[in-house]
Amino acid sequence: MTVSACLIVKNEEAVLARAIDCFKGLVDEIVVVDTGSADNTKNIALGFTDKVFDYAWHDDFSAARNFAFSKCTMDYIYSADADEVIDDENQRKLKALLAALPDDVDVVQMHYTNQTDNGSVYNFDTEYRPKLFRRLRPFRWIDPVHETVDTQVRVLNSDIAIIHRPAARHSKRDFSIFRRVAQPGAALSPRLHRLYAQELFLSGDEEDFLGAYDYFEWTLHEEGFGADTVRQSQCVAAKCCFLKKDDGGLFKAALKNVVGKPSAEVSCVLGDHYFDQNDYEEAATWYYTAAFGAECELSARAGGAEPLAKLSECYRLMGFQEDAEKYKKLAGDWSPGQ
Template sequence: MTSFSLCMIVKNEEKVLERCLKSLAPYMDEIIIADTGSSDTTKKIAQKYADKVYDFEWTGNFSDARNFVASKATKEYIYTADADEYLDADNQKKLAQLKQILLPEIEMVQMLYCTKAEFNTVYNFEKEYRPKLYRRLRAFQWIDPIHETLRIDPIVYDSQIEIIHEPQSDHSKRDFDALLQAGLKERLSKKLHHMYAMELYHSGQDEDFVKAIPVFEQTLQQDSREMDTIKEAICVLVRAYRIKGDIPKFFGYALKDTATVSSAEVCCELGRYYESTGELQEALIWYQNASTETESILDIATSQTIPQEALKRLGAY
């Protein structure tokens, strides 16, 4: 039977941490938790379950914290968890079975991350595979009968374990701060760029969009950027400049979007602008385009509920 180290980073998670640890503790051979500055009872709860609880000074970088806590693990596999997730009884059984039968050549196990609609503030989906369990020490192997090379791609197993994600607090401000600082320091990866744009559209406040302007303007200055990344940046900038009241830049970026295949996000922003100026027929045209002629790239609501509600509000039907 394989051995598991549960490694977590936490901050002010007293509402959800015990639920998480109760569901996972019976299947873990050690529990290691790094607290990044809690001011509630999070550390007390952690100490009831964990073998080791560390204070980790927050650097603004989640990877720093993850790497620190993983460096303290001693078992064969590391299980990573966030405090606002847990396993129900059925999936606890699946994890127990996995622990019994996990083949040594498997280096990473993916599990289905499940966020119910009422808790879903960022994504357009309710289930997605995420790597949750990985071998602590990896053995590299030579492959190919000639011109041999080291295998660098991990052997991944997609399990049917479903992790229930039910956040009880909004972490968006913390996430926006981290994404903004990362984007101001250096060019964001394609993944982080997409996450930043999506999170802004799902839970960003007006000030978050305005603060993000330098990051996404930098995207358009990079000639090598892929079209989908450029479109994401335009969506953010169109909304940011509408919020800011810079109408020339608002229309300038909106025109860049319509020069290719328009996005529902930009159509909604044009609809909002014309509705705010009292040009209701023009607003209707853009809301209709968002609803029936274009697709969303960041927020599915921009091609569904947002324009549909606007059309009703303006008396289209």
């Protein structure tokens, strides 16, 4: 069984050699697709492999990865990023897995770790991700009668950990792509809609939120979107209206959301609204709701450290020092302004 390591890169001179070094003794081929580097990335890649290809960047990671996969020739493709590291222990695990991989496995998932370090869309530090793919998948007929083609993908969950070590966040790059493809009248898939909203709450600044407003506001008035999508849009629209000082728009989005089980993100925005008006008692009510009576739609911290820290600040300003210290302790290292 042979393996291609496959990367798409752009301006990765600081980390590329570190990533490719991890493949020594593990893969039979290294394919690097450069999407427009202006630094020494291509020369570094050529020091490891002669299979370095140029690809014109079109703000589409899927298209670039499909092109990169088309250049691979081995039985399996290991899809890597330049900011990943496989440490010695997990290199040994991967080598053992490759030596004993069952013939019917189509995809191997691995633990993707260290996601919250400079991450932009992650609430959790570790999750399973598909990393190893059979390049050509044979199809076979199954069932003795009413036969059909077996289309089920055989997935193996391994204990191998891939460490994500980016040099910086890539959220500005992501938001530029989101703004291009997310326009009123052009709905994103439910998965991508959630990821856009999630990335805004985890790493977006005021410019990023306001750049997203027209799209998420459109989804609130257009029919056909599911309940989860609508609640995500309510969170984004409420935050955008708060940033724009549009109280009417804020309450229009927020009041629909808080009927029943409110979203923690909307509750935090309502707390921020009253905090800015120096109504700390009302602000505390909404921060408490976010922490103890709401559900997180997009950001885990919206139901934990963030409202707890802001709740502590409200009690401090109201003169209740004991309560302020209690919630400050519960919030941990997080503080307003982060």
